[in-house]
Amino acid sequence: MGEHGGIAPTFLFSHLSSPFIGDSSVIASNEGTVIRHHLGHYAVQTADRVVVCALSSRLRKQLEYPQAAPGSRRQRVQSVRRVRVIDPVAVGDRVIFNDGEDNTGMIREVCPRRNKVSRRASGGSQKEQLLAANVDQIVPIVSAREPDPDWHLLDRMLGIAEWQRIPAAVCLNKLDLADETWAHRVMQSYEAMGYPVVYTSIVSGAGKDAFFNLLCGRTTLFMGPSGVGKSSLLNYLQPGLHLRTGPISKATGEGTHTTTHTELVALDKGGFVGDMPGVREFYLYDIPPEDIPLLFRDFHPHLAACRFRDCSHIHEPNCAVKAARNAGKIAPQRYESYLKLRERP
Ligand SMILES: Nc1nc2c(ncn2[C@@H]2O[C@H](COP(=O)(O)OP(=O)(O)OP(=O)(O)O)[C@@H](O)[C@H]2O)c(=O)[nH]1
Ligand SMILES: [Mg+2]
Ligand SMILES: [Zn+2]
Structure with missing residues (x-):
């Protein structure tokens, strides 16, 4: 989180009036994967460095406002305001960017996606909110206790995976707080449907190898409500990450929304895991x-x-x-x- 603190809010884009903008026939040298997005800044991982990029206004407008009247000042202002809500670039996206100074840049193109994970934006909006792109699997995480399992939310997360045809596996965490027989019983119907289930605990160490094997060599998105242990599990599986984790609220029994933005973490043994902020509601976008x-x-x-x-x-x-x-x-x-x-x- 803290590494964004030093980034100046304004970038110098005067040097970006390149003749190549928008010309997709040009072979891109500056290509990378978005590994983090926070407050309008995108961290893009290339083969050898991380570049902090902003989004070109052309890209924003093209994706947000296909019919925006060119030259209309009001439309422009509106688009900037609304872009903050629904983001056209997601963690996991392959992007082409223009290089700036000091490892800064501006994203000018998003490469075609293999898939995307999105939800209907909250607050009664009918808009799409992208959560991640180009993932190999989704792993909804449920905790046995603290907080108690939310089965309906699990079904919604699995529904998103089915809708995008992304393989899913389920992790039942905090096994140390539950009776193992109970845990296997409540997960039995999901196993019967063909979802792999891993039973884990960062306290007892249960399920570590099984979980690690599931993640190795793939790009995985962790999903689930706040407090189930998404960041803790990642810290546990890959020591040295130091992702922030937070306590469970005594008053509500829920997590305290510790992770604030999605981050794609590289595993030493190969593969990436997207650690997401806790999701309280998960409405499906545009499903008949x-x-x-x-x-x-x-x-x-x-x-x-x-x-x-x-x-x-x-x-x-x-x-x-x-x-x-x-x-x-x-x-x-x-x-x-x-x-x-x-x-x-
Ligand atoms: N007993 C027990 N506690 C756990 C386990 N895993 C995580 N916790 C605790 O659960 C709390 C929440 O963990 P986090 O990793 O911050 O949860 P999160 O899912 O990342 O939550 P958000 O970032 O808010 O979405 C912390 O106090 C962890 O120590 C576990 O296996 N057993
Ligand atoms: Mg977290
Ligand atoms: Zn019927």
């Missing part, structure tokens, strides 16, 4: 309601057997999903999650 059942892997075997092809699995007769739920083949808590997602995607 009829596609929501597809986010539930445990629904898949039953979907073709409903009487109506466009069955919503809520009130129709002869619904195979509801039948599976009543027969114990779909966990009641998963079906509840589905109803909540239909109500408020």
Whole structure:
């Protein structure tokens, strides 16, 4: 966090009137991966250095305001204000930047993404908020206690992964605070759906090797509410990182929102892990309601057997999903999650 403190808020961009701006036929020499974003500054990792970049206004406008009237002053002011809410560049993005002085620069292009992890921005907005790009897997982290598991939030995080077709595995952390039999029982339905589950504790050391193997050589995004131990797990797996961790509030039993911005951390043995700030709510961006059942892997075997092809699995007769739920083949808590997602995607 602290390393941003010394960066001057204004960059000198006069030297950036390069004839190459916007010409994608030019072979980029300045290419890198965004490993951190904080307050409008993007840390871009290249082969040999980290460059702190700002975003070109052309890029912001192009992505934020496709129909912005050129030359309209009001539009320009609005765009700068709104860009802060929804960011067109995410951690994990490959970007092309123009070099400035003292390892500063300006991002002028985002390379095509393999995938992206996003959510609908909070506050009733219909806009997309990018959380990360180009990840190999998503690992939602749930703590056994302190805070208690939020199963619906887990289903939403897995839903995001399914929607983007990104592989997911689940980590149940703070195993030292729980009964192991209980832990395996509550995770059994997720294992049955084919999600790998690792059971970890930074106190007892449980699950260290299994978790490490899961992360090695891949780009992983950790997700989960505040306080489940995302940063602690990373510190534990890779000593020397010194990511900030924080206590659980006695008053609320929740975390205290210690991590404030997403950071991609390189593992010594290969691979990257994105440590994210705790997420309290996770609304899906731009999903057609009829596609929501597809986010539930445990629904898949039953979907073709409903009487109506466009069955919503809520009130129709002869619904195979509801039948599976009543027969114990779909966990009641998963079906509840589905109803909540239909109500408020
Ligand atoms: N008992 C126990 N405590 C843990 C474990 N892992 C983390 N903690 C504690 O949980 C608290 C929160 O840990 P953090 O790593 O800051 O949690 P976080 O998920 O990064 O939280 P945010 O950054 O706020 O999203 C700290 O007090 C950790 O020491 C664990 O396995 N067992
Ligand atoms: Mg953290
Ligand atoms: Zn149905």
